[in-house]
Amino acid sequence: MTIAVGQSLPEVTFRIPTKDAPSARTTSEIFKGSRVVLFAVPGAFTPTCQNNHLPGYLKFRDQFLAKGIHEIVVVSVNDVHVMKAWAQANDALDKIAFLADGSAEFTKAVGLVLDATAGGLGIRSLRYSMLVEDGVVKILNIEDSPGNANISGAAALITQI
Secondary structure: OOOOOOOEOOOOEEEEOOOOOOEEEEHHHHHOOOEEEEEEEOOOOOHHHHHHHHHHHHHOHHHHHHOOOOEEEEEEOOOHHHHHHHHHHOOOOOOOEEEEOOOOHHHHHOOOEEEEHHHOOEEEEOOEEEEEEOOEEEEEEEOOOOOOOOOOOHHHHHHHO
């Protein structure tokens, strides 16, 4: 079942790249008592994710913070090492939190799974964005196609906050 506006995020543990060793952060640690923008991508370095989705959130970062957002996070069904490489390649390690959902635990729990096995990519995340306040989904934008980053892009979400 797909998570809906008004529901709380499930409790999982993400692996997060840092300048040093990877660290672990739970859903509660990230979202409790905070206003967080979350966006999810099918895969780090994939064309739409690399060329459109992530750059938009970097571009609008200061505007989100000015609207009272405490943190911007991106979730992908990739391991923490890939997420670190993606963050570093985009000079974003200290600007956005890159949440590695390597086993798709979070993605499955929120019901936003993309089965891309036919294309050789396995289980991935649908492309979406959320505004989460104190762990509760306040806005949810799910793309109809994983190749689009229109309704889940930063330019769309910033107008909703």
